[in-house]
Amino acid sequence: MLLYVLRRLLTAIPTMFVIVTVAFFLIRVAPGGPFNQERGLQPAIKANLEAQFGLNDPLWLQYLNYMNNLLHGNFGPSYNLPDFTVGELFANGLPVSIQLGSMALVLALLVGGALGIVAALNQNRAADYAVIAMATAGSTIPTFVIAPLIQLLFGLTWMLLPIGGWGGGAFVNKIGPVITLSLPQIAIVARLMRGSMIEALRAHHIRTARALGLSDWSVIVKHALRGAVLPIVSYAGPAAAALLTGSIIVETIFAIPGVGRYFVDAALNRDYTLVMGTVVVIALFTIAFNLIVDILYAVVDPRVRYD
Amino acid sequence: MTDVATAAALGKSQVVGRSLWGDAWARLRANKAAMFSLFYLVLMAVACIVGPWLVPHSYTTIYQDYVRTPPSLEAYPKAEMIETALGDAVRRMRADVKDWRQEDERIFVTLTSSREIDDRNTRYLDRSDTFDDARLESKSADGTEAVMSASIKQQYFFFGTDNTGRDLLSRTLMAGRISLAIGLLAGVTAVVIGVIYGATAGFSGGRTDEIMMRIVDVLYSLPFIFFVIMLVVFFGRNFVLMFLAVGAVLWLDMARIVRGQALSIRRQEYVQAAEALGVPRGGILFRHVVPNLLGPVVIYMTLLVPQVIILESFLSFLGLGVQEPMTSWGVLIAAGAQNIGSANWLLIFPAVFLVSTLFALNFLGDGLRHALDPKDR
Numbered sequence: 001m002l003l004y005v006l007r008r009l010l011t012a013i014p015t016m017f018v019i020v021t022v023a024f025f026l027i028r029v030a031p032g033g034p035f036n037q038e039r040g041l042q043p044a045i046k047a048n049l050e051a052q053f054g055l056n057d058p059l060w061l062q063y064l065n066y067m068n069n070l071l072h073g074n075f076g077p078s079y080n081l082p083d084f085t086v087g088e089l090f091a092n093g094l095p096v097s098i099q100l101g102s103m104a105l106v107l108a109l110l111v112g113g114a115l116g117i118v119a120a121l122n123q124n125r126a127a128d129y130a131v132i133a134m135a136t137a138g139s140t141i142p143t144f145v146i147a148p149l150i151q152l153l154f155g156l157t158w159m160l161l162p163i164g165g166w167g168g169g170a171f172v173n174k175i176g177p178v179i180t181l182s183l184p185q186i187a188i189v190a191r192l193m194r195g196s197m198i199e200a201l202r203a204h205h206i207r208t209a210r211a212l213g214l215s216d217w218s219v220i221v222k223h224a225l226r227g228a229v230l231p232i233v234s235y236a237g238p239a240a241a242a243l244l245t246g247s248i249i250v251e252t253i254f255a256i257p258g259v260g261r262y263f264v265d266a267a268l269n270r271d272y273t274l275v276m277g278t279v280v281v282i283a284l285f286t287i288a289f290n291l292i293v294d295i296l297y298a299v300v301d302p303r304v305r306y307d
Numbered sequence: 308m309t310d311v312a313t314a315a316a317l318g319k320s321q322v323v324g325r326s327l328w329g330d331a332w333a334r335l336r337a338n339k340a341a342m343f344s345l346f347y348l349v350l351m352a353v354a355c356i357v358g359p360w361l362v363p364h365s366y367t368t369i370y371q372d373y374v375r376t377p378p379s380l381e382a383y384p385k386a387e388m389i390e391t392a393l394g395d396a397v398r399r400m401r402a403d404v405k406d407w408r409q410e411d412e413r414i415f416v417t418l419t420s421s422r423e424i425d426d427r428n429t430r431y432l433d434r435s436d437t438f439d440d441a442r443l444e445s446k447s448a449d450g451t452e453a454v455m456s457a458s459i460k461q462q463y464f465f466f467g468t469d470n471t472g473r474d475l476l477s478r479t480l481m482a483g484r485i486s487l488a489i490g491l492l493a494g495v496t497a498v499v500i501g502v503i504y505g506a507t508a509g510f511s512g513g514r515t516d517e518i519m520m521r522i523v524d525v526l527y528s529l530p531f532i533f534f535v536i537m538l539v540v541f542f543g544r545n546f547v548l549m550f551l552a553v554g555a556v557l558w559l560d561m562a563r564i565v566r567g568q569a570l571s572i573r574r575q576e577y578v579q580a581a582e583a584l585g586v587p588r589g590g591i592l593f594r595h596v597v598p599n600l601l602g603p604v605v606i607y608m609t610l611l612v613p614q615v616i617i618l619e620s621f622l623s624f625l626g627l628g629v630q631e632p633m634t635s636w637g638v639l640i641a642a643g644a645q646n647i648g649s650a651n652w653l654l655i656f657p658a659v660f661l662v663s664t665l666f667a668l669n670f671l672g673d674g675l676r677h678a679l680d681p682k683d684r
Contacts (some may be wrong), residue, residue: 136670145640145661147644149654265530267537267540
């Protein structure tokens with residue numbers, strides 16, 4: 001197992017390398033640069049700025065410099081937010097995004113899982129149809145419709161929640177964003193859980209457990225759930241990576257100071273270092289959660305072995 | 308299945324088989340939700356294609372008198388709006404309203420001014436969105452007092468108007484045209500690239516397959532939105548080019564699905580049987596492989612179109628997609644989200660159109676999946 005984890009970590013290095021390299025050259029090939037603003041800087045000032053950040057060096061040299069800095073844990077300065085380094089931006093924003101994302105993930109797994117089990121146990125009955133309808137709605141209605149609707153209903157009409165803002169991390173400020181983030185996930189988890197639970201309940205060992213007279217609770221939670229949870233585990237990995245690295249829609253609509261907005265803003269402003277930083281962070285999260293999923297797989301399913 | 312086949316073969320040798328597509332269509336027709344969705348989508352498409360010509364307002368016309376007018380089934384102007392519009396028009400003439408009255412569809416207004424009133428001032432009434440057919444009825448001897456009349460222009464804004472006074476109904480229909488067109492355009496692009504790439508990889512097998520799929524893996528691991536934004540950066544805001552490009556990003560899933568299918572079909576017994584019987588490669592490809600690939604492709608396409616529509620809305624929401632005055636559901640929803648406090652219809656109508664279309668596409672996709680899956684009987 002430990003060997004497997006080590007091997008996976010080693011194979012992650014070339015993957016990261018390829019991703020960072022492709023992203024580096026892609027963003028550089030794009031026309032424009034970080035200091036090409038609409039108003040335009042004085043040519044002399046622009047030249048100085050570009051010289052200061054080494055943007056006039058040949059591209060391969062810039063690439064080597066960037067990689068060298070990256071290996072030393074230095075993401076470089078942000079060109080468009082000059083008061084911060086990219087590292088500082090992530091140090092400030094990432095905790096916010098991670099808080100919202102992890103709350104949404106836990107909510108999605110608990111609620112979605114429970115709904116899926118209820119639907120599977122009542123297959124083709126009213127409760128099942130209700131869950132299916134909800135899951136369809138949840139996965140069809142886009143986030144940028146749900147978020148303003150939540151603001152409209154809970155913020156403006158019933159005055160229960162603040163319309164937006166982070167409020168220093170106050171709990172009420174997190175409710176709206178977390179619900180918006182988790183609704184589509186709840187829908188997907190419920191659907192997956194329903195499918196795999198129906199399958200699991202048909203298995204021979206469940207019939208045996210029932211025949212031995214075990215209680216419903218014990219059959220479902222101890223025996224069926226363990227097998228049924230596998231698809232959810234493999235779904236939760238990429239979902240967690242996406243949720244924890246912030247959502248531009250939710251963070252924009254609810255005015256949350258997370259990292260979700262950086263990617264789009266930075267790419268549009270050619271803030272090269274910030275774009276690269278975001279790519280690295282997202283890739284790291286994705287690789288880490290994929291590894292965690294594979295380890296969890298072996299924990300949940302004893303048939304899976306990594307030797 | 309085999310029993311039935313042999314029994315039929317023993318009994319009558321002339322059994323008319325149902326083709327895959329005939330069978331699928333029969334099963335789809337039995338699915339009420341899918342048929343209703345299909346009907347709804349056709350209706351929506353027709354409404355969006357024909358609608359903008361039937362609605363009396365163009366999607367770009369700005370009605371200055373009707374900014375953020377709430378939706379209503381009754382004709383505008385409402386009684387209290389006439390006075391405001393009249394006041395505005397008269398103020399532009401640099402005159403004052405002394406008195407006004409309404410007779411049926413015409414209003415009569417008595418104006419006073421410190422200077423002589425020019426006859427041509429009636430044009431200020433005509434220019435207003437509320438009045439039409441303005442006439443000078445009479446004028447006092449010194450010309451400082453005049454009576455003008457104008458008919459009230461009846462207008463309907465079933466969905467209300469937006470922040471600049473444009474009719475939301477015509478804008479929503481126009482937006483639907485764009486959103487649906489983009490969905491289809493990008494969907495077809497993705498399917499074409501994905502099928503060609505996936506089928507090539509699946510059939511070639513071996514090293515070619517290995518390399519082609521590693522390329523897909525690398526592209527897959529780059530954050531998706533990064534790609535899309537890079538494309539926006541490269542292609543500018545030309546939406547046809549851009550959505551061809553977006554389609555070109557979405558082919559990755561398609562390629563994987565088709566490759567997997569192609570690989571598994573190649574190993575099926577009936578393909579081996581055909582090979583053993585000496586059917587040429589091309590014959591196997593068109594008789595056995597392509598029809599079996601089409602099912603998943605059609606299913607994936609119905610899932611892809613709503614995905615593209617959401618993506619387009621998402622980009623437009625961020626201000627990267629379709630640009631004003633052209634519009635799409637995403638553009639309208641973005642504007643609606645910014646005005647939920649004061650004008651919630653700006654969010655509600657486009658959102659209902661978008662969400663109902665997505666629902667219908669989903670149900671249709673589900674129906675097709677059941678209809679086309681031979682294992683699901």
